[in-house]
Amino acid sequence: MLTAAEIEDGLEDAMSSQANRVIDIDNLSLTFETNDGPVHALSDIDLKIEEGDFVSFIGPSGCGKTTLLRVIADLEQPTAGSITVNGVSPEQARINRAYGYVFQAAALYPWRTIAKNVALPLEIMGLSREEQQQRIQKNMELVNLAGFENKYPWQLSGGMQQRASIARALAVEPDLLLMDEPFGALDEIVRDHLNEQLLQLWAKTNKTVVFVTHSIPEAVFLSTKIVVLCPRPGRIYDVIESDLPRDRNLDIRETPEFLKIAHRVREGLKAGHSYED
Amino acid sequence: MPALLAWFVVAMVVVGLFSTAFKPDIGILEAPQLALCLVLLAILGVRYELGFMRNWIGDLALGVVAALAASLLISAAGRHEGDAALGFWALTAATWAAFWLFVERLAIWKSRSLLTTRIVNLAIPAIFGITLLILWELIVTGAGVPKVLLPAPSEIWLRMTTSVPTLWADFQQTFLKAVLVGFALGCGAGFLIAILVDRVPFLRRGLLPIGNLVSALPIIGVAPIMVMWFGFDWPSKAAVVIIMTFFPMLVNTVSGLAASDAMQRDLMRTYASNYWQTLFKLRLPMAMPFIFNALKINSTLALIGAIVAEFFGTPIVGMGFRISTEVGRMNVDMVWAEIAVAALAGSLFYGLVALLERAVTFWHPSIRG
Numbered sequence: 001m002l003t004a005a006e007i008e009d010g011l012e013d014a015m016s017s018q019a020n021r022v023i024d025i026d027n028l029s030l031t032f033e034t035n036d037g038p039v040h041a042l043s044d045i046d047l048k049i050e051e052g053d054f055v056s057f058i059g060p061s062g063c064g065k066t067t068l069l070r071v072i073a074d075l076e077q078p079t080a081g082s083i084t085v086n087g088v089s090p091e092q093a094r095i096n097r098a099y100g101y102v103f104q105a106a107a108l109y110p111w112r113t114i115a116k117n118v119a120l121p122l123e124i125m126g127l128s129r130e131e132q133q134q135r136i137q138k139n140m141e142l143v144n145l146a147g148f149e150n151k152y153p154w155q156l157s158g159g160m161q162q163r164a165s166i167a168r169a170l171a172v173e174p175d176l177l178l179m180d181e182p183f184g185a186l187d188e189i190v191r192d193h194l195n196e197q198l199l200q201l202w203a204k205t206n207k208t209v210v211f212v213t214h215s216i217p218e219a220v221f222l223s224t225k226i227v228v229l230c231p232r233p234g235r236i237y238d239v240i241e242s243d244l245p246r247d248r249n250l251d252i253r254e255t256p257e258f259l260k261i262a263h264r265v266r267e268g269l270k271a272g273h274s275y276e277d
Numbered sequence: 278m279p280a281l282l283a284w285f286v287v288a289m290v291v292v293g294l295f296s297t298a299f300k301p302d303i304g305i306l307e308a309p310q311l312a313l314c315l316v317l318l319a320i321l322g323v324r325y326e327l328g329f330m331r332n333w334i335g336d337l338a339l340g341v342v343a344a345l346a347a348s349l350l351i352s353a354a355g356r357h358e359g360d361a362a363l364g365f366w367a368l369t370a371a372t373w374a375a376f377w378l379f380v381e382r383l384a385i386w387k388s389r390s391l392l393t394t395r396i397v398n399l400a401i402p403a404i405f406g407i408t409l410l411i412l413w414e415l416i417v418t419g420a421g422v423p424k425v426l427l428p429a430p431s432e433i434w435l436r437m438t439t440s441v442p443t444l445w446a447d448f449q450q451t452f453l454k455a456v457l458v459g460f461a462l463g464c465g466a467g468f469l470i471a472i473l474v475d476r477v478p479f480l481r482r483g484l485l486p487i488g489n490l491v492s493a494l495p496i497i498g499v500a501p502i503m504v505m506w507f508g509f510d511w512p513s514k515a516a517v518v519i520i521m522t523f524f525p526m527l528v529n530t531v532s533g534l535a536a537s538d539a540m541q542r543d544l545m546r547t548y549a550s551n552y553w554q555t556l557f558k559l560r561l562p563m564a565m566p567f568i569f570n571a572l573k574i575n576s577t578l579a580l581i582g583a584i585v586a587e588f589f590g591t592p593i594v595g596m597g598f599r600i601s602t603e604v605g606r607m608n609v610d611m612v613w614a615e616i617a618v619a620a621l622a623g624s625l626f627y628g629l630v631a632l633l634e635r636a637v638t639f640w641h642p643s644i645r646g
C-alpha cells in the first residue's frame with residue numbers, strides 16, 4: 001500500500017522530471033552487519049536513470065557496484081533512503097518482471113540445453129509453448145547462437161555461455177537490463193565483439209541498460225552515462241554524461257572525444273581512491 | 278611385466294610336466310590331453326618373446342587354451358581330490374599366470390575402436406572374476422579342503438541348480454518383498470521428510486537429531502522389536518529396512534537441497550519464481566547427485582538389513598532364515614548358494630541404481646567425463 005505522502009512524492013517526482021524515469025534513487029544507504037562490524041557498502045546514493053539510457057557503474061572492486069545493482073533488482077534491501085524502479089518499489093518491479101538480470105557468471109543450468117535454459121524464465125512466467133518457442137528462437141538469433149539450441153552449457157565456450165545467459169535475460173522481454181560485469185571473465189577480443197553486439201542490441205530495442213564494469217574503455221564505449229563509484233564507504237564520486245553519438249563502433253575508441261571522457265573517468269577513479277589515504 | 282609372466286608360465290609348465298602332480302606318484306603326462314594343452318599354453322605364452330603370431334589371433338588363442346587347460350586341470354583335480362602335489366600347484370600357477378597374461382594382452386586392444394574398448398572393458402573384470410573362481414576351485418579340490426570350511430564353486434553351483442525352487446522362494450520373500458518394499462518406503466519417507474525439514478527450519482533442529490539417533494540404533498536390537506510389532510512375516514523385515522534406509526536418504530537430500538549456490542537462487546528470484554518452481558526447476562535437479570548417493574548406499578544396506586532381520590524370527594522361508602538354519606545343519610553349500618544369490622541380487626540392484634543415476638545426472642562433471 002502506498003501512503004498519501006508517497007503518492008504525493010511520486011507525483012512531484014513525475015512532474016519535476018521527465019515522465020520516463022526508470023530508476024530513481026534518493027539518499028540510499030546500505031550497511032551490511034558482519035561479524036567484523038558494519039560494512040558501509042553504499043552511502044548516500046542519489047541517481048536518476050531515464051528510459052533508453054545506457055548507464056555504467058565503474059569503480060575499484062569492493063566499492064559497491066554489485067550491491068547497488070542488486071538493490072535495484074530487489075536482491076538486497078537498503079538500510080536507508082528510497083528507491084523506485086518504473087515508479088514502484090524494486091520488489092514490485094521484480095514481481096512484475098520489469099528487468100532482466102545478467103550475472104557475472106553465466107549461471108546456466110547444466111541439466112538443461114541452451115534452448116531450455118533460455119526457456120527457464122518463460123516456463124516460470126507460464127507462457128504457452130508456442131510463445132516460448134518463438135522467444136527462444138528470436139533471442140538465440142539475437143545473440144548469434146542459432147544452431148546451438150540443443151547443446152548443453154558445458155559444451156560451449158565461456159563467451160557463448162555468457163551470450164546464452166544474455167539471451168535468457170532478454171527472453172523475458174524486459175525494458176530494463178541489469179548486467180553485472182557480464183564480460184569480466186572473457187578475453188579482450190571476445191569482449192570487444194560482445195560489446196559491439198550489445199550496443200547494436202540496445203540501439204535496436206531502446207532498452208534501458210545498467211551495466212557494471214571495472215574496465216574504463218568498456219564503460220566509455222558503451223555508455224551514455226558513466227557513474228564513477230569509490231569505496232569505503234561506497235559512494236558516487238562523479239557522474240559523466242557522455243556526448244558520444246549513440247551510433248558508434250569500436251573505432252570510436254581512437255577519437256579525442258572518447259579519450260577525453262576516458263581521461264575524466266580515470267581521474268575520477270584515482271581521486272576516489274586517494275581520498276582515503 | 279608381460280615378458281616376466283610369459284617365462285613364468287613356461288617355467289611352471291616345465292615343473293608341472295616333470296614332477297609329481299598327484300600323490301602318491303601320478304605325473305601329468307598320464308593325462309596326455311592336459312599335457313598337450315599345457316605345452317601349447319607355454320608356447321602361446323612366450324610367442325611375443327619368440328617373435329611369432331604377434332596379433333589378436335594369438336592373443337585370443339592364448340585365452341582359449343588357458344580356459345581349456347583350466348577345465349582339464351579342474352577335472353583332473355576332481356579325480357584326485359585332496360592328493361595334489363608340487364606338479365599340480367605349478368600348473369595351477371601356470372594357468373593363473375596365463376590368464377593374467379591374457380588380460381594384459383587384452384588391455385592393449387583397448388582404444389582401437391569404441392566397440393573393442395567397450396568389449397575389453399567388460400571382458401577384463403569378467404575374466405578376473407572367472408580366474409578367481411577357477412583358482413578357488415583348483416585350490417579347494419586340490420588340497421581337499423573340507424566342505425564345511427569352504428565348498429568348491431562347482432559344488433555351490435550344483436546346489437544352486439538343484440535348489441532353484443527353494444532359492445526362488447527365499448528370494449521372493451526377502452528381496453522382492455522385504456527389501457524392495459522397505460527400500461521404497463524408507464527412501465520415499467526420507468525424501469519427503471527432507472523436503473519438509475528444509476521448508477520448516479525448526480524441524481531441522483528437531484528432526485535431524487532424532488533421525489540421527491534412530492540410525493544409530495543397532496539392528497540386532499531393532500529387529501526383534503519389529504518382529505514383536507509387525508509379526509513374523511516380511512512386514513517386520515521391511516520395517517527394519519525402512520529404519521536403515523530412512524536416515525541416509527534424509528541427510529543426503531537435506532544437503533542436496535542446500536547444494537544450489539546463491540547466484541542460482543538469485544536468478545530464480547529475479548524471475549519471481551515461487552517456492553515450488555524453484556524446488557522443481559533448480560533445487561531438486563541440483564540435489565539429484567546427493568539423492569542417488571543415498572539410493573546407492575541404501576541398495577546395499579537394505580539387503581543386509583533384511584537378511585540379518587530374519588535371524589530374529591521369521592516364517593520358514595527367506596534368505597536370512599535359510600542361512601541361519603542351514604549353518605546349523607552344516608549344509609554349508611546351501612549357505613553359499615544363498616550368499617551367491619544375495620551377492621548377485623545386490624550387485625544387480627546397485628548396478629540398476631547406478632545406471633539410472635547416469636541417465637538422470639548425465640550433466641554432472643563426475644559423469645559427463
Ligand SMILES: Nc1ncnc2c1ncn2[C@@H]1O[C@H](COP(=O)(O)OP(=O)(O)O)[C@@H](O)[C@H]1O
Pocket residue numbers: 032033034039040041059060061062063064065066067068234
Ligand atoms: N552479503 C554481504 N555481506 C557482507 N558484506 C558484503 C556483502 N556483499 C557485499 N559486501 C561488502 O560490500 C562491499 C561492496 O561489495 P560489492 O558491491 O560486491 O563491490 P563491487 O561489486 O564493487 O566489487 C564490499 O566491501 C563487500 O565485502
Ligand SMILES: [Mg+2]
Pocket residue numbers: 065066067
Ligand atoms: Mg562486483
